[in-house]
Amino acid sequence: xxxxxxxxxxxxxxxxxxxxxxxxxxxxxxxxxxxxxxxxxxxxxxxxxxxxxxxxxxxxxxxxxxxxxxxxxxxxxxxxxxxxxxxxxxxxxxxxxxxxxxxxxxxxxxxxxxxxxxxxxxxxxxxxxxxxxxxxxxxxxxxxxxxxxxxxxxxxxxxxxxxxxxxxxxxxxxxxx
Numbered sequence: 001x002x003x004x005x006x007x008x009x010x011x012x013x014x015x016x017x018x019x020x021x022x023x024x025x026x027x028x029x030x031x032x033x034x035x036x037x038x039x040x041x042x043x044x045x046x047x048x049x050x051x052x053x054x055x056x057x058x059x060x061x062x063x064x065x066x067x068x069x070x071x072x073x074x075x076x077x078x079x080x081x082x083x084x085x086x087x088x089x090x091x092x093x094x095x096x097x098x099x100x101x102x103x104x105x106x107x108x109x110x111x112x113x114x115x116x117x118x119x120x121x122x123x124x125x126x127x128x129x130x131x132x133x134x135x136x137x138x139x140x141x142x143x144x145x146x147x148x149x150x151x152x153x154x155x156x157x158x159x160x161x162x163x164x165x166x167x168x169x170x171x172x173x174x175x176x177x
Contacts, residue, residue, distance in 0.1 A: 004092035011093040015100025019133040026118040048130045049114040097141030104134035
């Protein structure tokens with residue numbers, strides 16, 4: 001098994017297990033709309049449920065159609081991995097986090113009939129709507145994919161000699177062009 005596939009499977013499994021474990025704890029220990037402060041008013045645990053498609057593009061679709069879309073996405077990711085696309089471990093980890101988060105939310109949607117959001121982050125200027133671990137894993141996975149894209153582009157540009165010298169690099173200073 002390749003390193004990228006191991007990274008993908010491990011990240012996906014850990015993301016899904018962490019999400020479901022924390023959701024089980026919240027269901028067992030918090031009443032609906034009860035708040036538990038973790039870091040003052042900045043980070044709170046709360047128990048809020050939603051249909052999971054309240055604000056998304058799939059809000060009007062029946063559960064079966066949403067399940068079909070999820071399965072299609074899983075098949076596409078598995079197909080890319082199976083075909084041996086040249087992903088590295090970072091990409092494998094990032095995609096595993098996205099997939100683990102998606103599966104974590106899908107379990108809630110189809111097993112419980114609703115999503116459980118339990119984290120609130122309020123930084124004063126920035127206040128996020130309630131979210132769960134699966135949502136955080138999806139965002140983290142997407143951020144890692146973007147980081148990989150940016151660093152790959154810079155690396156490829158440097159290989160082609162297209163990257164200007166770093167700020168403060170005086171090696172060419174004062175030389176005529």
